[in-house]
Amino acid sequence: xxxxxxxxxxxxxxxxxxLYPFIWMISASLAPDKEIGSLVLLPSHITFDNYHxxxxxxxxxxxxxxxxxxxxxxxxGVLIFGSMTGYALARLEFRGRNLLFYIIIxxxxxxxxxxxxxxxIIMVKLHWTDTYLALVVPGLxxxxxxxxxxxxxxxxPQDLIDAARLDGCGEFGIIFRVMWPNSVPxxxxxxxxxxxxxxxxxxxxxxxxxxxxLMTMPxxxxxxxxxxxxxxxxxxxxxxxxxxxxxxIIAYMFFQKYFINSASSSGLKG
Amino acid sequence: MAAVKLLNVRKTYDGxxxxxxxxxxxxxxxEFVVLVGPSGCGKTTLLRMVAGLEEITEGExxxxxxxxxxxxxxxxxxxxxxxxxxxxxxMTIYNNMAFGLKLRKLSRKEIENRVNxxxxxxxxxxxxxxxxxxxSGGQKQRVAVGRAIxxxxxxxxxxxxxxxxxxxxxMQMRAEILKLHQKLKITTIYVTHDQTxxxxxxxxxxxxxxxxxxxxxxxxxxxxxxxxxxxxxxxxSPPMSFILGKLDLSNGNIFISLDxxxxxxxxxxxxxxDFDGKQVWLGVRPEDFRLKQxxxxxxxxxxxxxxxxxxxxxxxxxxxxxxAQSNCIARVQTSDRLKTGxxxxxxxMKDHLHLFDYTSERKL
Ligand SMILES: Nc1ncnc2c1ncn2[C@@H]1O[C@H](COP(=O)(O)OP(=O)(O)O)[C@@H](O)[C@H]1O
Ligand SMILES: [Mg+2]
Numbered sequence: 001x002x003x004x005x006x007x008x009x010x011x012x013x014x015x016x017x018x019l020y021p022f023i024w025m026i027s028a029s030l031a032p033d034k035e036i037g038s039l040v041l042l043p044s045h046i047t048f049d050n051y052h053x054x055x056x057x058x059x060x061x062x063x064x065x066x067x068x069x070x071x072x073x074x075x076x077g078v079l080i081f082g083s084m085t086g087y088a089l090a091r092l093e094f095r096g097r098n099l100l101f102y103i104i105i106x107x108x109x110x111x112x113x114x115x116x117x118x119x120x121i122i123m124v125k126l127h128w129t130d131t132y133l134a135l136v137v138p139g140l141x142x143x144x145x146x147x148x149x150x151x152x153x154x155x156x157p158q159d160l161i162d163a164a165r166l167d168g169c170g171e172f173g174i175i176f177r178v179m180w181p182n183s184v185p186x187x188x189x190x191x192x193x194x195x196x197x198x199x200x201x202x203x204x205x206x207x208x209x210x211x212x213x214l215m216t217m218p219x220x221x222x223x224x225x226x227x228x229x230x231x232x233x234x235x236x237x238x239x240x241x242x243x244x245x246x247x248x249i250i251a252y253m254f255f256q257k258y259f260i261n262s263a264s265s266s267g268l269k270g
Numbered sequence: 271m272a273a274v275k276l277l278n279v280r281k282t283y284d285g286x287x288x289x290x291x292x293x294x295x296x297x298x299x300x301e302f303v304v305l306v307g308p309s310g311c312g313k314t315t316l317l318r319m320v321a322g323l324e325e326i327t328e329g330e331x332x333x334x335x336x337x338x339x340x341x342x343x344x345x346x347x348x349x350x351x352x353x354x355x356x357x358x359x360x361m362t363i364y365n366n367m368a369f370g371l372k373l374r375k376l377s378r379k380e381i382e383n384r385v386n387x388x389x390x391x392x393x394x395x396x397x398x399x400x401x402x403x404x405x406s407g408g409q410k411q412r413v414a415v416g417r418a419i420x421x422x423x424x425x426x427x428x429x430x431x432x433x434x435x436x437x438x439x440x441m442q443m444r445a446e447i448l449k450l451h452q453k454l455k456i457t458t459i460y461v462t463h464d465q466t467x468x469x470x471x472x473x474x475x476x477x478x479x480x481x482x483x484x485x486x487x488x489x490x491x492x493x494x495x496x497x498x499x500x501x502x503x504x505x506x507s508p509p510m511s512f513i514l515g516k517l518d519l520s521n522g523n524i525f526i527s528l529d530x531x532x533x534x535x536x537x538x539x540x541x542x543x544d545f546d547g548k549q550v551w552l553g554v555r556p557e558d559f560r561l562k563q564x565x566x567x568x569x570x571x572x573x574x575x576x577x578x579x580x581x582x583x584x585x586x587x588x589x590x591x592x593x594a595q596s597n598c599i600a601r602v603q604t605s606d607r608l609k610t611g612x613x614x615x616x617x618x619m620k621d622h623l624h625l626f627d628y629t630s631e632r633k634l
Contacts, residue, residue: 159356162323167370167417168344181360 022245029238036234050235051243057236058224059212060243067217068247070135071198077140078194079187085141086149087175091161101150108143116207123208134208135216139198145190152186153179192255199248217244272334272347272424272457273299274320279329281315289315291481292329297474302451302458304472306465308504312481313461317427320459321350333425344373349418350427353434355410357402357417363389364398367417388416391450408439415447419454426451426458432467444471465505469493477501499631502553502624508588510553510624511598519546526552526625528594534571536620541634550634553624556588559600562615570617577612589614 028036029050031043054060088094089101119138128134156179164178180187205219212220221240274297281290290312297303305313318324320331322343330337338346349370357366364385371381389395392412402410411431418426428447432440448471451458462468468475469489477484477492477500485497489505496502502510518525518533524541527533562572575598579590582604589600589608600616608614625634 157354157356159352159354160358162318162321162350163352163356163358163417164369165323165343166321166348166350167421168373173373178358181358 025238026242029235029242031235033233033235050239053233054236054239058220062213063215063217063220064243064247066214067199070132070216071195073136074139074198075191075195078142078145079191081141082145082190083149083175083179085146087153087179089146090150090153104143104146120207129208130211130214132214135205142194145194148186148190152183156182188255192252195251196248273297274425274457274459275332277330277332279316279319279326279331281319281324281327288481290319293483295476295483295486297457297459299457300455302460302471302473303476304468305459305461305476305478306468307463307478309463311478313478314429317429317459317461320425321348321427322346347424348427349421349423350429351414351418351431353430355402355414357410357413359402362399362401363394363413366402366413367420370417370421384420388420391419392416407435408443411435411443415450419450423456426456428458428460430462433464447471466507469505477504496624497633499551499553499626502626506555508556508599508601510555511596513552513554513594513596513598515550515552515594517541517545517548517550519543526550528552532571532573532594534618534620536623538620539625549628551626551628551631553626554598554618555622556599556601558619558622559598559616560619561602562617568617570620572615572617574613574615577608577610577614580608580610
């Protein structure tokens with residue numbers, strides 16, 4: 001009993017210390033300017049002033065759309081191409097399969113900073129800078145997704161694949177009509193992580209995008225907050241941070257429920 | 271409807287060892303053929319080559335009059351039932367059966383007709399909207415069979431379809447599959463490691479050992495005239511007993527001595543003189559050991575044994591005993607008198623004895 005109480009106490013402290021800054025950010029963004037300085041959670045009255053100002057200063061909606069568009073395409077790409085590659089590595093026999101797999105693992109160990117410049121040069125040569133292509137194409141594939149799909153597909157019973165093959169499925173049919181519906185946990189995991197990573201990426205957009213109408217949300221917000229245009233108005237900065245975080249939180253809340261559901265009901269065996 | 275022909279088929283996975291070694295086999299149209307053999311003998315490999323799921327290293331497989339070595343599985347017009355059912359977990363029973371038809375672009379009406387007909391035959395009508403998870407093992411296997419028959423294939427392939435079911439269900443499904451075959455008359459290749467299934471189901475049985483066909487014949491012929499010691503020991507339950515003996519051929523008489531005490535006259539067999547003094551295996555089916563009744567007069571030599579174990583099966587019992595240092599099993603009418611430890615007198619039905627060469631283990 002005491003043990004349990006203690007456990008809940010620790011969990012509570014953990015939750016509060018994680019949540020407090022976050023909740024404060026939201027409530028402060030809704031507070032009148034002069035109340036922001038205090039650490040109180042409830043403002044005297046709620047105002048959307050900060051948000052109005054933010055929308056007037058920078059093209060927030062456009063950036064939100066850009067972010068959704070880019071991250072959505074990137075996620076879709078990683079799911080499609082990652083599962084295709086993962087399937088080939090897990091279930092098809094061909095020469096050099098293991099070598100290819102090791103190379104893919106190896107790319108994971110290379111720090112992003114090393115490939116940053118060469119990748120930028122490629123974008124310039126292709127004349128893709130200041131286009132959506134520069135934001136989307138380099139993200140369409142990633143090693144993590146491939147490896148996770150490969151691992152997951154290895155556990156699918158061979159008979160299931162054979163049955164599909166006899167039923168008339170080609171390899172694409174097997175991937176998208178048999179493997180996908182039976183790999184929802186893998187799809188959700190790769191999907192969430194890819195979407196979040198793509199959504200939160202600031203460095204790459206900063207490098208390849210100058211045109212404000214093509215900027216993603218984090219890029220725009222970063223430039224806005226640190227670039228001086230917020231004119232030290234803390235409330236407006238906080239409002240932009242809230243808008244930046246909100247989609248991810250909503251997506252996470254939605255998928256988390258789905259994630260738990262699917263993890264407990266995949267039932268491939270038998 | 272189609273005949274299936276295998277010509278010198280060989281298969282290696284690693285380029286060194288052959289899982290299937292030079293198998294030639296002709297299966298007639300509408301026939302139910304059972305491939306039987308111990309685990310690891312290459313049955314599944316052979317079946318998967320017919321299905322197109324495994325590359326054929328050497329040789330040819332012909333379905334109808336078409337060499338299908340390079341034909342992809344979906345164009346071979348075959349259907350296969352797997353040991354683990356292999357139902358699509360995410361689809362309803364209806365869709366499990368309809369999937370292959372949808373991929374073949376049949377009309378919705380046609381698909382519905384075929385699935386409903388199969389569901390009728392197999393008693394799946396009430397389960398069509400369920401997912402496989404909500405079905406029992408027997409029901410799943412029935413769906414797997416249904417998925418195969420809706421396709422209306424030329425050849426049915428079964429890979430140990432009943433081995434995940436309990437004994438009673440297995441017997442029931444055995445009968446159902448046979449009835450289905452009588453109704454549909456589709457050429458069937460059925461793989462099992464269970465000799466009972468082979469004996470009861472096959473029009474023809476192919477006994478495979480170590481990647482090779484040992485015997486291909488009707489069940490009765492294989493039971494009565496096994497070509498070697500392996501087939502003799504594999505087919506039949508309880509199995510044939512093998513006793514090491516020595517031949518003694520002298521002026522037209524043939525004797526086999528099992529040990530010092532037992533010497534049998536087997537002059538009705540035809541053996542050339544060079545077998546004199548050779549070691550051979552004597553094979554005896556359980557029913558060819560006879561219990562000698564006290565009053566009975568017989569020309570057969572008596573043997574006296576001690577019962578190591580009596581297994582009553584109801585109307586008959588299995589007697590386990592040692593004869594010339596070999597474990598033997600006899601199948602006799604149950605009698606309450608006899609129990610473990612008793613000494614009994616038996617004789618052998620000499621017309622039914624089997625002799626196998628000691629080294630080659632081939633029938634003499
Ligand atoms: N995919 C495979 N890769 C390598 N060896 C295999 C493979 N499948 C089967 N084998 C080998 O081939 C032999 C025959 O196997 P199999 O056809 O499954 O036998 P059975 O079905 O009669 O039990 C076995 O020795 C097995 O280890
Ligand atoms: Mg097998």
